[in-house]
Amino acid sequence: MAKYQCDNCGFVYDEAEGFAKEGFPPGTAWSRVPDDWACPDCAVREKIDFERVEDE
Amino acid sequence: MHSTTMASSHSYSDSKRYWWLLGLVVPTLPFGSYLLVEATGWGVLWFWPIVFVYGLLPALDWYIATDQDNPPEVAVPDLENDRYYRWIVYLFIPLHFAAFVLSGWVFVQGGLVWWEALGVALSLGAVSGLSINTAHELGHKKGDGERWLAKLALAPVFYGHFFVEHNRGHHKNVATPDDPASSRMGESFYAFLPRTVFGSLRSAWQLEKTRLARLGKGPWTLQNENIQAWLMSVVLWGAMLVWLGWLALPFLLIQSVYGFSLLEVVNYLEHYGLVRQKTESGRYERCGPEHSWNSNHVVTNVFLYHLQRHSDHHANPTRRYQALRDFEEAPQLPSGYAGMILLAYLPPIWRRVMDRRVVEHYNGDLTRANLHPPKRAALLARYSQTA
Numbered sequence: 001m002a003k004y005q006c007d008n009c010g011f012v013y014d015e016a017e018g019f020a021k022e023g024f025p026p027g028t029a030w031s032r033v034p035d036d037w038a039c040p041d042c043a044v045r046e047k048i049d050f051e052r053v054e055d056e
Numbered sequence: 057m058h059s060t061t062m063a064s065s066h067s068y069s070d071s072k073r074y075w076w077l078l079g080l081v082v083p084t085l086p087f088g089s090y091l092l093v094e095a096t097g098w099g100v101l102w103f104w105p106i107v108f109v110y111g112l113l114p115a116l117d118w119y120i121a122t123d124q125d126n127p128p129e130v131a132v133p134d135l136e137n138d139r140y141y142r143w144i145v146y147l148f149i150p151l152h153f154a155a156f157v158l159s160g161w162v163f164v165q166g167g168l169v170w171w172e173a174l175g176v177a178l179s180l181g182a183v184s185g186l187s188i189n190t191a192h193e194l195g196h197k198k199g200d201g202e203r204w205l206a207k208l209a210l211a212p213v214f215y216g217h218f219f220v221e222h223n224r225g226h227h228k229n230v231a232t233p234d235d236p237a238s239s240r241m242g243e244s245f246y247a248f249l250p251r252t253v254f255g256s257l258r259s260a261w262q263l264e265k266t267r268l269a270r271l272g273k274g275p276w277t278l279q280n281e282n283i284q285a286w287l288m289s290v291v292l293w294g295a296m297l298v299w300l301g302w303l304a305l306p307f308l309l310i311q312s313v314y315g316f317s318l319l320e321v322v323n324y325l326e327h328y329g330l331v332r333q334k335t336e337s338g339r340y341e342r343c344g345p346e347h348s349w350n351s352n353h354v355v356t357n358v359f360l361y362h363l364q365r366h367s368d369h370h371a372n373p374t375r376r377y378q379a380l381r382d383f384e385e386a387p388q389l390p391s392g393y394a395g396m397i398l399l400a401y402l403p404p405i406w407r408r409v410m411d412r413r414v415v416e417h418y419n420g421d422l423t424r425a426n427l428h429p430p431k432r433a434a435l436l437a438r439y440s441q442t443a
């Protein structure tokens with residue numbers, strides 16, 4: 001399970017948690033999120049702009 | 057002078073810190089009218105909030121200097137976390153609701169002649185229009201609390217879908233031909249107004265429909281944020297009608313239509329003629345400083361929570377108002393938004409002032425501007441000679 005972060009506002013999409021409000025139940029893989037899905041916090045970045053968060 | 061260097065977060069003090077309280081003057085304007093009319097008996101004073109918006113604010117912008125003070129980045133976390141700045145925005149909402157109730161009561165029960173009643177409704181409409189700016193500041197924030205307050209702030213003016221459309225529609229599509237809320241060069245305010253009102257409504261509905269479809273739901277559900285926000289208005293307006301009777305209906309409609317028209321005239325001037333170019337991948341370039349009209353006129357900036365530092369707002373939509381920065385490279389309006397509103401109402405004067413600024417911005421190459429399609433050929437022909 002990986003995490004992906006918006007480089008504008010810092011919003012993090014965590015595959016383990018998903019994002020229910022946007023229609024992604026827990027465990028939804030990043031690959032199943034549509035490419036044109038916009039960041040739910042700032043909306044000025046889309047999925048393809050997100051960066052993978054490396055585990056510490 | 058920019059003062060962005062050589063300051064630690066402890067040495068920075070916000071020169072506008074207490075000036076931000078002036079934003080709370082707006083929802084108290086109708087109370088001022090009431091007291092002024094009581095004291096003098098002059099019904100014309102019901103128009104005091106209108107005079108404030110169209111007369112006093114532009115005049116003060118004219119006389120008081122501009123302000124380019126930017127907080128140093130190191131001070132921004134403390135500045136954003138200082139709850140004082142949030143509370144003075146939250147307080148706008150109860151004051152607005154109180155003014156709404158008072159104005160509705162005076163409109164129906166005040167024994168006014170028709171033009172005085174009109175003054176009461178328009179004046180409250182001015183406050184409702186500015187309340188959309190308050191909702192705007194709140195709606196961009198992370199976390200459900202402030203987003204619910206944004207919907208609540210939009211209840212009196214019955215414009216709750218703004219919360220959905222502005223954040224997820226306008227910000228995504230700003231300064232492109234796809235955005236109903238970005239005005240085009242050659243498009244008068246009166247052509248823009250119906251396009252933005254109906255286009256934004258359609259966009260807000262579509263955005264929630266798409267989101268809810270991913271949840272396996274249709275749009276007609278209480279989870280639709282448009283419906284949530286509109287229901288608050290239904291309850292509030294319904295309570296006013298039950299209490300005051302059908303005579304409250306013209307009050308509700310006038311303040312709403314005038315209120316959202318005031319928001320839309322501000323939308324009109326924020327991106328006039330500006331457009332993002334398409335990159336090789338077919339996407340639009342990111343929204344940059346060059347895609348919004350800015351102003352450092354300090355009076356309007358204080359009353360609109362730095363809305364005129366519009367380029368930074370679009371680059372960083374979740375940044376709080378007190379931390380927004382002036383960008384020197386951003387296109388500047390000749391006056392504050394309050395004064396520019398007056399020009400927008402008078403299309404020939406607006407175009408005389410603004411069209412040459414769009415031409416200059418694009419170094420004479422209007423093929424790179426956002427042009428109103430019916431005027432496109434004429435604009436290109438007219439300005440190609442001067443390029």
Ligand SMILES: [Zn+2]
Binds near residue numbers: 006011041044
């Ligand atoms: Zn974001």
